[in-house]
Amino acid sequence: GENVEQHPSTLSVQEGDSAVIKCTYSDSASNYFPWYKQELGKRPQLIIDIRSNVGEKKDQRIAVTLNKTAKHFSLHITETQPEDSAVYFCAASRGGGSNYKLTFGKGTLLTVNP
Amino acid sequence: DTAVSQTPKYLVTQMGNDKSIKCEQNLGHDTMYWYKQDSKKFLKIMFSYNNKELIINETVPNRFSPKSPDKAHLNLHINSLELGDSAVYFCASSPGWGGGSADTQYFGPGTRLTVL
Numbered sequence: 001g002e003n004v005e006q007h008p009s010t011l012s013v014q015e016g017d018s019a020v021i022k023c024t025y026s027d028s029a030s031n032y033f034p035w036y037k038q039e040l041g042k043r044p045q046l047i048i049d050i051r052s053n054v055g056e057k058k059d060q061r062i063a064v065t066l067n068k069t070a071k072h073f074s075l076h077i078t079e080t081q082p083e084d085s086a087v088y089f090c091a092a093s094r095g096g097g098s099n100y101k102l103t104f105g106k107g108t109l110l111t112v113n114p
Numbered sequence: 115d116t117a118v119s120q121t122p123k124y125l126v127t128q129m130g131n132d133k134s135i136k137c138e139q140n141l142g143h144d145t146m147y148w149y150k151q152d153s154k155k156f157l158k159i160m161f162s163y164n165n166k167e168l169i170i171n172e173t174v175p176n177r178f179s180p181k182s183p184d185k186a187h188l189n190l191h192i193n194s195l196e197l198g199d200s201a202v203y204f205c206a207s208s209p210g211w212g213g214g215s216a217d218t219q220y221f222g223p224g225t226r227l228t229v230l
Binding site: 032034036038042043044045046049087089093095100101102103104106107 | 147154155156157158159162170172204217219220221222223224
């Protein structure tokens with residue numbers, strides 16, 4: 001089955017700096033890669049996702065890059081703000097509907113210091 | 115306008131008891147899921163249902179029994195609770211159709227289960 005490794009497990013940055021979280025996956029058939037943000041005591045919320053036919057996707061201060069050959073994808077947050085502090089999870093799936101499960105990385109605790 | 119809701123939010127119970135958690139989604143999605151998040155925050159899928167049919171059943175003790183009375187509801191019943199069952203249980207749903215958006219999962223608020 002799929003295995004998703006996520007690094008680092010904790011990341012501390014100063015407000016305004018950039019943050020990068022990296023994930024690798026094992027199943028070459030995976031083609032859907034979402035990122036979730038989970039604030040303390042809250043539900044995971046989708047912040048951005050990417051499919052294997054795309055190499056990069058941006059949404060304001062957040063971007064995700066995908067390297068299918070190397071089987072890794074990364075989340076980039078620019079101009080970090082204290083409200084970006086949360087646990088971030090990457091995930092991978094074969095996609096295509098209900099038959100395929102999301103396999104999550106173990107999470108990265110991001111702390112943005114004011 | 116809650117999309118995915120769960121009850122109860124907190125559940126404290128003794129070892130050996132039986133308890134249920136309920137989940138409802140009003141998004142018109144076909145697929146629903148149960149996840150367990152342990153104390154180290156690791157999110158692991160337990161079950162998924164598509165249109166009331168069990169699709170995914172990970173290696174979960176058979177003390178856990180999901181039930182889907184209709185495609186908008188997915189409940190989780192746990193028999194003979196053990197200390198190791200203490201965790202946050204999240205329900206989620208996804209369209210299951212619609213091409214690119216089929217896989218997008220929306221999570222409920224979670225149920226924190228504490229077994230004493």
